Amino acid sequence: MLATLALLVATQAKLTSIxxxxxxxxxSDSELRKKGNESLxxxxxxxxxxxxxxxxxxxxxxxxxxxxxxxxxTIRTDDRSAPFKFRIVGTPKEGQLMPxxxxxxxxxxxPKSMNxxxxxxxxxSYYKDQPDFAPYVYCALRAPNxxxxxxxxxxxxxxxxxxxxxxxxxxxxxxxxxxxxxASHGGYGNFVIGTKIPHRFSAVNASASAPTDGExxxxxxxxxxxxxxxxxxxxxYGRADRVQAFAKSWAEWKEEYGGFNGxxxxxxxxxxxxxxxxxxxxxxxxxxxxxxxxxxxxxxDERVKTHYYLVDPAxxxxxxxxxxxxxxxFIILNKDAERLVLYPPANITLKNMVxxxxxxxxxxxxxxxxxxxxxxxxxxGDPNLASPYKIEVTNDDLSN
Numbered sequence: 001m002l003a004t005l006a007l008l009v010a011t012q013a014k015l016t017s018i019x020x021x022x023x024x025x026x027x028s029d030s031e032l033r034k035k036g037n038e039s040l041x042x043x044x045x046x047x048x049x050x051x052x053x054x055x056x057x058x059x060x061x062x063x064x065x066x067x068x069x070x071x072x073x074t075i076r077t078d079d080r081s082a083p084f085k086f087r088i089v090g091t092p093k094e095g096q097l098m099p100x101x102x103x104x105x106x107x108x109x110x111p112k113s114m115n116x117x118x119x120x121x122x123x124x125s126y127y128k129d130q131p132d133f134a135p136y137v138y139c140a141l142r143a144p145n146x147x148x149x150x151x152x153x154x155x156x157x158x159x160x161x162x163x164x165x166x167x168x169x170x171x172x173x174x175x176x177x178x179x180x181x182x183a184s185h186g187g188y189g190n191f192v193i194g195t196k197i198p199h200r201f202s203a204v205n206a207s208a209s210a211p212t213d214g215e216x217x218x219x220x221x222x223x224x225x226x227x228x229x230x231x232x233x234x235x236x237y238g239r240a241d242r243v244q245a246f247a248k249s250w251a252e253w254k255e256e257y258g259g260f261n262g263x264x265x266x267x268x269x270x271x272x273x274x275x276x277x278x279x280x281x282x283x284x285x286x287x288x289x290x291x292x293x294x295x296x297x298x299x300x301d302e303r304v305k306t307h308y309y310l311v312d313p314a315x316x317x318x319x320x321x322x323x324x325x326x327x328x329x330f331i332i333l334n335k336d337a338e339r340l341v342l343y344p345p346a347n348i349t350l351k352n353m354v355x356x357x358x359x360x361x362x363x364x365x366x367x368x369x370x371x372x373x374x375x376x377x378x379x380x381g382d383p384n385l386a387s388p389y390k391i392e393v394t395n396d397d398l399s400n
Contacts, residue, residue, distance in 0.1 A: 018043055018370075022053045025374040026060035037371050045368035045388040047346075053373055054383040058169045062378055070166040077158045080144040084163065085123045090134020092172065099136040099177035099202075100167050101280055102160070103127055104186025106208075109148035116142070118185070127181070128277045133284040137173055139163070143185070151182070151189025152215060154301040157196040164200055165381045175382045176290075179283040181205040183276065187228070191216045196300065198224035199308040199385065203262070203286035207276045208234060210242035217298035218249055222259040223308065225286040229279070231270030257294060290384060291345040295323040306380065309387065311341040330391070332357040339394050343376040343387035358397035366391075 016024070016039040024036025043049070057063070069075050074083045092098055105122035107115040123140035130136075143150030144159060160180070167173035178201050182190050187209025194204035195217045203225040210230075211218065230243045247264040254260040267274060290308070297307040299319040305312055310323055314337075321334040323342075328350045330342065334357070342355075346368070353364045368388035377386035 015039070015042065018049060019052055019056060021370070022049075022056040022374060023060065025371070026057050026062050026378060028061035028064075037374070040370040040374060043370050045370050045373065049370060049373065050383055050386075053370075053377055053386070057377050057381075057383075063165065063169065063381070066162070066166050067170060069162070070170045075141075075159055075163045075166065077155065077162055080155045080159050082144040082159050082163075083119075083142040084139050085119075085142075086137055086139040086167075086171075087123075089129045089136050089138050090131060092135040095172065096135065097172055097174040097177075099133070099179065099284055100164065100171075100173040101127075101136055101138045101284070102163065102178070102180040103138065103140045104151050104180065104182030104189045105140065105143070106182075106184030106186060107143070108146075108150060108185035108188075110146060112146050115146050115150075119143075122182075122186070126183070126277065127280050130278070130281045130284065133281060136284065137167060137171060138280075139167070143189075149188075149212075151186055152192035152212060154303055156189065156193060157304050160193055161197060161200060161381070168382070175200075176288045176384050177202055177284075178288075179203045179205075179280070179286070181207070181279055181283060182209075183207040183274070184209060184272065188212060191228070194224060194226050195220040195298075196304050197306075198226075199288075199290075199306070200382075202288040203227075203283040205229070205276070205279050205283055207279070208239075208272050208274050210237065210239045211246050215300055216246075217300060218246060219253055219257075219296045219298055220307070222253065222257055222294065222296050223289045223292040225262045225283075226260075227262040227265065227279075227282070229265045229274045229276045230267070231272060231274050232266060232268045233270060234272045234274075236272070257296065259292070259294070288384075291348045293325040293348070295321070297321045297323075306385075309343045309345060309385070311343065311379065312337055313339060313341065328352060329354040329356055332393070334395070335397070337395055338398060339392070342391040342393075343372070343379075343385075344389050344391065345387055346389065349387075349389045353391065355391060355393045357393055357395060360393075360396040362393060364391050 021039035105118040107118035119142045168175045187206035190206040192215045205227045207229040324331045372390040373388040
């Protein structure tokens with residue numbers, strides 16, 4: 001409290017530095033946050049502020065407990081706790097940012113000892129190291145529980161996001177170069193994780209598994225490099241049939257919407273144990289798409305509130321939102337959302353933008369601001385998804 005008062009007194013005497021302004025904006029104290037935003041409003045946005053904002057965010061109360069999670073190798077969210085193991089493949093230079101490979105183990109419903117064994121195997125021997133892509137961080141995440149859907153219930157997205165944030169802040173990981181891969185139980189997980197938070201990854205793979213009805217919303221993968229590897233004789237739980245049906249839908253979506261890079265590898269005379277040990281090399285070649293011209297977001301829960309640069313403050317299972325960028329216009333198709341927020345990347349933002357939603361057309365003069373960047377950085381926890389631009393729109397058709 002005394003430190004907060006001292007900083008407030010100091011800021012009243014002179015213009016607060018940009019560093020201290022961002023620090024206050026990320027404070028847990030509401031009065032200090034208010035002062036921080038007032039101070040940020042006095043600074044015209046500059047691209048070099050991105051690094052300053054990230055530095056201050058990384059020291060702020062908004063990530064309270066994250067250092068303890070990282071040091072103890074256990075990620076904790078509001079309702080989940082998941083241990084992890086990691087190693088660095090290759091030898092990084094001091095301060096070098098590295099890709100992050102997250103590997104999800106097999107197993108699922110069964111005794112703890114079985115899942116622990118699967119986790120150990122995923123860390124120690126499943127995927128081969130890829131020295132041509134070194135240095136990178138290889139992280140094996142243990143499922144939060146021993147249930148059949150441990151990697152693909154509605155809480156798993158927050159576990160993955162916090163894991164990525166921990167490595168971004170403390171592990172010299174580049175959040176633009178994060179991939180997730182897994183087999184069997186872990187593959188089922190990625191069929192869901194990839195569709196819930198595709199914007200967190202440059203590539204995702206799911207092996208020896210299948211999509212899950214209601215949870216795997218494949219259209220959401222339009223802008224993510226996504227692959228799945230299956231054996232033709234792996235027919236348990238309808239896996240072979242389900243992945244072939246998904247591949248057919250994939251081709252139809254690709255034809256209709258564009259995008260959908262990646263696809264299926266279907267191996268004849270192969271069962272549940274597929275030869276995917278070098279998959280990491282393929283995944284590490286991919287780039288994250290931060291500025292897609294088309295977004296397709298089929299929501300499955302009330303927890304995930306972001307999809308690339310689109311934010312739904314009150315998501316709802318079963319809601320569908322599509323967004324198309326055409327020139328200076330964002331065209332939104334949705335009937336039931338009340339309010340949406342866009343944080344469009346700088347490289348697709350023009351001085352004047354228009355949002356068309358239903359019968360309404362609204363023009364915006366786009367002015368970058370430090371406050372917008374701070375707000376979106378606090379929301380995403382990712383300096384590359386944060387933006388100095390903001391558009392907020394309401395659904396006028398609901399009130400008519």
